[in-house]
Amino acid sequence: MSTARTRCVALMGLEGRLIEVEASVAGGLPRTVLVGLPDASLYEARDRCRAAASSQELAWPQGLVTINLSPASLPKAGSHYDAAIMAAVLAAAGVVPEQALERVVLLGELSLDGRLRAVRGLLPAVLGAVQAGYRRVVVPRDQVREARLAPGADVTGVGCLREMVAFLRGQEVPQGGLEIVSEAPEPMVGAPDLADVIGQSEACWAAEVAAAGGHHLFLGGPPGVGKSMLASRIPTILPELSVDEALEVAAVRSLAGVGDGEWSVRPPWSNPHHSASMASLLGGGSRVPRPGAISLAHRGVLFLDEASEFQQKVLDSLREPLETGEIFLTRSVHQATYPARFQLVLASNPCPCGYHGVAGGRCACPPQKVRRYQDRLSGPIMDRIDIQQQMLPVGRALINPAHAGGGRERSADVAQRVCAARERQLRRLAGTGWRTNGEVPGAFLRTEWPTPGGMGLLDGPLRRGTLSARGVDKTVRVAWTVADLSGHDKPTEQDMWVALGLRQGLPQREAV
Ligand SMILES: [Zn+2]
Incomplete structure (x- = not known):
């Protein structure tokens, strides 16, 4: 033998x-x-x-x-x-x-x-x-x-x-034509850039705060206002991945069968369609489970466009990965745990036709239908959303000087501010295990780093019931990010105002 x-x-x-x-x-x-x-x-x-x-x-x-x-x-x-x-x-x-x-x-x-x-x-x-x-x-x-x-x-x-x-047998096997890839490819000319988003300076700002603090973001508004366009540009303002992180992202792509031998330090972007099955979103397959869309968004952005159209159980299933940063899949013989630590961005129309509450109202949806549509996005998923931003049709935004503004900043410039804000967070959160404000429980922020001046602002809306206790935590969390972006050591009253506006999806000041 x-x-x-x-x-x-x-x-x-x-x-x-x-x-x-x-x-x-x-x-x-x-x-x-x-x-x-x-x-x-x-x-x-x-x-x-x-x-x-x-x-x-x-x-x-x-x-x-x-x-x-x-x-x-x-x-x-x-x-x-x-x-x-x-x-x-x-x-x-x-x-x-x-x-x-x-x-x-x-x-x-x-x-x-x-x-x-x-x-x-x-x-x-x-x-x-x-x-x-x-x-x-x-x-x-x-x-x-x-x-x-x-x-x-x-x-x-x-x-x-x-x-x-x-x-x-020790013979030479020709390896010609296969160049060694050691560096990440240069960014393409004409690649998506935040400057492509016109007339939405307020929403661009919301995206910047979300990127800076790792906050999950909701974008509301009628069709055609640029919700997907803005969301798809968030990876361009996020900090670049480290080599290890980029390799991890490439490894997930390889497992999912979408690896192309390329790697990038740009955080990934994954946008499953609302008709996506549970398996394609979370991962699955008959023998060895494949990673799904949420793992392809690992260390990047998971964008759910027309979020209200997703099945309820599909949305609810995001709870585990949002909590733990990974997903455990089990099949008859094989089990696998795949990483899934992503920033969630949801977009939704205000009603089935998309034009409810839009000036010049073309919406004919019955009120209960509008309500049911909006209710689909309540519960565990919306609880995770720190920032809600309503986007106005561009025409109106351009007319209203309060919303027009510059809004044409390049991704590279915004990314620098985001990076600086992330560094402040890393320094402050050193030793806690958290890396961004978005991960820190609001209660911890309230007790460990109280902001007495700003908190008074929240009393009014809290008493009137327009802000919940959970909403207070979210506002404080976002206020810290606004402070980090502004270079403040702790949130000022103005930072708190801005956060309150971002939290409630309304322009500043009108929020209360
Ligand atoms: Zn409608």
């Missing part, structure tokens, strides 16, 4: 764990068995490997072939084990030298004609291999760029089984 072993990676959520793939060939009736908790998709691996071998004129060993994946306790699924299984079998059969497999991790799916095909989750798998001390990885040629995003990885791309065999 002869034995050979090599390695692959199993993915638990974003985390890659090293798997040893061992093959032994013994005499007896020709048979191939797989042991070590493989799921159904891995049994198909056996058949794919056999077919691939014969298509490339490599003989599958006669006799009993046993393939063992260990540790057996780790659940294993997916088609990316093919390359490692094939290599171990070929080494056990003496087709390739066994020592060639020693320090290498192989990843990829074999097609029946012997090509090595791209697999989902390659980047986190390569990251896992490098972390476990295995820098040499063999990957499908189409994914070399993606694999090379992993710092320290020594990547070889192979197009087919024959090339893989050549590599394992």
Whole structure:
């Protein structure tokens, strides 16, 4: 009996764990068995490997072939084990030298004609291999760029089984035409910019405060006022991601099967449609759950346009990730936890037709229908929203000098202020575990950093019932961000006024 072993990676959520793939060939009736908790998709691996071998004129060993994946306790699924299984079998059969497999991790799916095909989750798998001390990885040629995003990885791309065999025999495998991506791509000329948003200076300011404090934001207003346009520009004013964060974002994309071998320090943006299923929003799938839209928004912005049109249970399901910053998905065999720490931006029309309360009123929706429409957005989700901003039609905004203003500031300039405000927060919140005002419970702010002058302002609306106790907390939270943006050590009375306006979605002063 002869034995050979090599390695692959199993993915638990974003985390890659090293798997040893061992093959032994013994005499007896020709048979191939797989042991070590493989799921159904891995049994198909056996058949794919056999077919691939014969298509490339490599003989599958006669006799009993046993393939063992260990540790057996780790659940294993997916088609990316093919390359490692094939290599171990070929080494056990003496087709390739066994020592060639020693320090290498192989990843990829074999097609029946012997090509090595791209697999989902390659980047986190390569990251896992490098972390476990295995820098040499063999990957499908189409994914070399993606694999090379992993710092320290020594990547070889192979197009087919024959090339893989050549590599394992120590022959040169041409890697031409695959440039190394070490730097994030330069921002595109003509990329979305806050300056594209015309006549909405007040809403741009609300977006700036939301970005600066990590506050969840609601944008209301009739169709065509630029709610989506503004929301899609929020990532352009958020602080850039660190390299580790950018890699994490690229790893999630890889797992979701939308990785393109690119990475960016720009926070991501994800905007699922209101008809999106629970699985596409939260993540799901039959075998290994895929990350959904909320994980693709990790460290960036999750934008729900026409939020009132989303199913109630879909909106309610956001509660867990909003609370914990991750989502736990469970399927019959596999479980996965994916990161989902995002800034939530909701947009909604005021009524089904969209024109309720708009000057020149074209709305014919019955009052109870308007009410029902707006009520869909109450409860746990709206409780998370610190800033509510109503956007007026541009025509009116342009006529009303109070709302026109400049409003044409470039993202880069706003981003600088946002960055400075974030730095103030990081300094103040050092040691608390919180990083932005948006994360700090309002009660903590009230007791730890009281702002006696400004608090008096809230008494009136509180007594009149136009502001709830929870609303007070939110106002204080936003006031701190306004103070951070203005360079104040603590919120002034004016900061509190501004926060109150942002909280209630009305222009300043009219709020009370
Ligand atoms: Zn209407």
